[in-house]
Amino acid sequence: MTGQSEKRHFPRREFLEEVFCYIDGQRLDAVSINVSIGGLLFETDFANEIALGSLVAIVLRARDDKVESEPVFLFGRVVRKQVGGPSGV
Numbered sequence: 001m002t003g004q005s006e007k008r009h010f011p012r013r014e015f016l017e018e019v020f021c022y023i024d025g026q027r028l029d030a031v032s033i034n035v036s037i038g039g040l041l042f043e044t045d046f047a048n049e050i051a052l053g054s055l056v057a058i059v060l061r062a063r064d065d066k067v068e069s070e071p072v073f074l075f076g077r078v079v080r081k082q083v084g085g086p087s088g089v
Helices: 001-005
Strands: 011-024 024-034 041-043 055-061 072-077
Touching: 001 055, 011 041
Parallel strands: none
Antiparallel strands: 011 024, 011 055, 024 041, 055 072
16 A cells, blocks of 8 residues: 555545435445545446546535535546445546
8 A cells, every 4th residue: 555655645534425426417326435635535336437537526415413504515527446445436
């Protein structure tokens, strides 16, 4: 893992949350793995089918049932794919 971390521009933090993703208008459920200033990695069984450069919208739900809050919408593009434990983009 040391080789991977040396390539990173920003440190990553674990961020395990269920998320809704819309990729080129198609909805899929996924699980976020980690997040940084530069991006978010989410796990999906469909990683091989997602093209680099695809437009992605991610919806994060409120984390606390006691506090009413609106979901957070994030928009970006797929710039990397990860294959092999966990597969994701």
